[in-house]
Amino acid sequence: MAMFCKAMASVLLFTLSLALLGWGVEGQGNGRSKKEVSGQATVYLGQNGDIWRPLMHTTVNLSVISSIKSSFQVRxxxxxxxxxxxxxxxxxDWFVLSLKDGIPMMQISKADVLVSVGGGPKLNDGKWHTLEVSNHEKFVILEVDGSSALVVGMQSKSTEQVLSGELRLALGGILINKDKMIVQFEPHMDGCVREGNWLNLSSPWESEVEELWPCYQNIKPGSYFPGNGLAIFNISVFPIEADxxxxxxxxxxxxxxDGTILGIKDRGREPALVLVVNNNTNEITVINGKESVIMKITFKTLDITFKVDLLQVQDEDKPKNSRFVISENRLSVHLGYLTSWKEGRLSIGxxxxEGDDNVGSQFLTGCLEKFQVQGRDVDLDLAVKHMSISSHSCPA
Known part of the structure; x- marks a missing residue:
């Protein structure tokens, strides 16, 4: 068990080293199209396009590990x-630290024992929190901001083996099949780690990307679109009411x-609905087939109701003065409204x-603080989206 504790501590080292990777770090080529990066940097975890693949990783020999404690900050x-x-x-044998509903969750596989435990304070409040993971005999302990958050005890009936060989560490992803997870979760993390102290190891990490993105100094809730791409949903995932x-x-x-906020389009048809904002004219244009509404931007909340024969655009900040209606008796036939909703795609940003290659244009630049369909929050992590889009945070 002591050797297992050492292995777990090494896992912690991996995470923290990775956390240090981001802001203004310059790596050196290692001859394998990857970059070596110091474990002393700030890292944005959401950069990798493959949501399960680690952003960074390293391999160390178990014989060089002397510490069983690692710490880092996450935001x-x-x-x-x-x-x-x-x-x-x-x-x-493996270890994963993640968030689920904002709460820390540890999953551990050791010999014939599988353990999953979650608890402690919610960490998704946009503030920096200090996490420390350590091993004490048969227990793995997670501390958050100096207080104990999770304690996991493990006792195997199998004969303990002296561990030797290599320890692999990874940040922002895993190195095993996701089906081995005891609790399934959405792996993509829009967050940053920094100030890692990884088991006192100083070996470099290998980055899977050429350039590491910086973490913004200050952030606020929302979804940030830098003007490079869009997010796409199959519209059928959203419920439609009886009317x-x-x-x-x-x-x-x-x-x-500035750019396109929303688009609804069925293959082979003109867009059924497009919402575009123009920063130069300070206007929002709602396009429904050949009809359109132009609104001066004097509000921060916009409500669009789309029916078979009516499109209503309403400024929720001033509902009595800002209601526009586009109505056409044969709108459903003209635009193929129901077909678009059942078989089409919804784009954000x-x-x-045309086609299935998800190529878009007129990309949005800016921060959507919140977006709902049918009264439900939309999570961009569930969309097919460009990797430059931050699903849960915007620069403040």
């Missing part, structure tokens, strides 16, 4: 995602946005093109 508004991973025996009414609600400082 996020994201309620769910992978922070770090470690394993021995090429993945037979065929669909309601969209948007929150944000529209005067600071850009205008969809």
């Amino acid at each position: 996020t508004f994201d309620p769910e995602g992978t922070i770090f991973y470690g394993d021995t025996k090429n993945g037979d 065929h009414k669909v309601k969209f609600e948007f929150w944000g400082d529209f005067s600071q946005m 850009g205008l969809l093109g």
